[in-house]
Amino acid sequence: MKKSVLRALVLTLVCCQWVIPAPLRAAAERRMLVEVELRQAGDVNALQQLGLDIAGRVGPDRLQLIASADELAALRQAGWSVKVLETDLVSRFARTINTDGALDGYHTYAEMLAEMQQIAAAYPNLVKLVDIGDSWEKTQGLADRDIWALKISDQPEVDDPNKPDVLIMGCHHARELITVEIPLAIAAFLTQNHASDRAARALVNGREIWIVPMVNPDGHVYVETTDPMWRKNRNNNGFTVPLLQGVDINRNYGYMWGYDREGSSVLPMSEDYRGSGPFSEPETQAIRDLVEAHNFTFSLSYHSYGNYFLFPWDYHAEDTPDDAVFNLLGRIYSFWNGYVYGNVADGLMYVTNGDSDDWMYGEQTTKDKVFGVTVEVGDEFQPPSDQIPALVNENLTPALMMIAMAGWLMP
Numbered sequence: 001m002k003k004s005v006l007r008a009l010v011l012t013l014v015c016c017q018w019v020i021p022a023p024l025r026a027a028a029e030r031r032m033l034v035e036v037e038l039r040q041a042g043d044v045n046a047l048q049q050l051g052l053d054i055a056g057r058v059g060p061d062r063l064q065l066i067a068s069a070d071e072l073a074a075l076r077q078a079g080w081s082v083k084v085l086e087t088d089l090v091s092r093f094a095r096t097i098n099t100d101g102a103l104d105g106y107h108t109y110a111e112m113l114a115e116m117q118q119i120a121a122a123y124p125n126l127v128k129l130v131d132i133g134d135s136w137e138k139t140q141g142l143a144d145r146d147i148w149a150l151k152i153s154d155q156p157e158v159d160d161p162n163k164p165d166v167l168i169m170g171c172h173h174a175r176e177l178i179t180v181e182i183p184l185a186i187a188a189f190l191t192q193n194h195a196s197d198r199a200a201r202a203l204v205n206g207r208e209i210w211i212v213p214m215v216n217p218d219g220h221v222y223v224e225t226t227d228p229m230w231r232k233n234r235n236n237n238g239f240t241v242p243l244l245q246g247v248d249i250n251r252n253y254g255y256m257w258g259y260d261r262e263g264s265s266v267l268p269m270s271e272d273y274r275g276s277g278p279f280s281e282p283e284t285q286a287i288r289d290l291v292e293a294h295n296f297t298f299s300l301s302y303h304s305y306g307n308y309f310l311f312p313w314d315y316h317a318e319d320t321p322d323d324a325v326f327n328l329l330g331r332i333y334s335f336w337n338g339y340v341y342g343n344v345a346d347g348l349m350y351v352t353n354g355d356s357d358d359w360m361y362g363e364q365t366t367k368d369k370v371f372g373v374t375v376e377v378g379d380e381f382q383p384p385s386d387q388i389p390a391l392v393n394e395n396l397t398p399a400l401m402m403i404a405m406a407g408w409l410m411p
């Protein structure tokens with residue numbers, strides 16, 4: 001795209017922000033799901049730098065965005081080929097998922113906690129329920145939400161240095177509802193089958209498996225009650241309007257934090273706002289403190305969407321020295337579900353900085369390296385709940401294989 005056209009688009013977007021009063025704009029925000037056709041290598045970066053809300057990449061030449069009517073008009077005016085896939089995501093959510101104030105087949109924060117408590121109560125010899133930290137709103141006295149983990153092992157009270165720790169996470173991003181369901185299903189499978197299934201027993205007895213289904217409880221509750229397309233945490237950044245609130249906690253980890261302005265944003269209004277400093281948010285602090293206190297070898301962070309298995313580096317288009325290992329993990333994971341595996345250097349994904357995978361792998365001073373990977377589940381943020389079982393099933397066996405591989409990754 002020509003520079004002059006790009007400038008016009010930036011100008012139009014900037015104008016929109018100033019002409020429309022912020023509260024009105026917030027109400028009209030993030031309504032449509034649109035798909036932009038990518039024509040050349042720099043297109044994703046160009047769209048990223050406009051501060052647009054990127055929903056997911058679909059194949060090599062299409063990028064889906066959550067856009068307001070103004071943003072759609074500006075994109076078209078600037079010459080992008082844009083198709084509208086869904087005209088009103090908020091009312092679609094109300095129609096298909098949030099019909100009774102709950103989340104249909106998806107767990108709310110309260111339901112997730114109840115299920116974790118139930119699993120811990122049913123299998124006290126295999127499971128310990130652990131509060132690993134507070135949400136941002138709890139640190140401010142605004143709510144009472146914690147970040148909860150299930151530690152699953154045959155001696156859950158013992159920290160055995162000979163067993164590799166494995167971390168399975170969901171819901172860094174609030175609106176990605178399916179990412180809570182898969183970690184919960186893994187916990188249920190391992191505990192329910194420990195007595196009867198030799199493979200499940202071997203995993204539980206030979207590993208210390210930490211399941212954190214909801215890294216971002218404040219954001220998730222905000223999706224439940226207020227804005228189904230909310231992505232970040234609920235740090236208010238000192239502002240009263242939602243438009244300027246929230247930190248993208250998957251841009252807030254401390255390795256290569258703020259490396260450039262393509263992979264994260266300095267602007268609070270951006271959906272990929274990196275926060276005021278590395279690990280400024282209590283949610284990322286909780287994960288950091290957990291990982292540094294144990295000997296993790298592998299972590300798997302569920303996001304949606306795109307059907308990808310992604311691994312570092314994420315902050316720039318280079319392979320890590322362990323690229324062969326990451327590719328092997330990807331080959332195993334995708335054997336069951338056909339997810340495409342690779343990294344930024346493979347041209348699969350746009351750059352991001354300050355995310356969990358780069359910190360897991362890259363930070364090797366305060367802890368050993370952890371093979372951190374991200375799985376982007378499915379084709380949309382909030383698929384109708386009758387699709388939950390299939391999406392869980394296509395990820396369950398691959399996740400168990402990853403837990404098995406964690407032993408092989410011991411230093």
Ligand SMILES: [Zn+2]
Pocket residue numbers: 172173176302303304
């Ligand atoms: Zn995500």
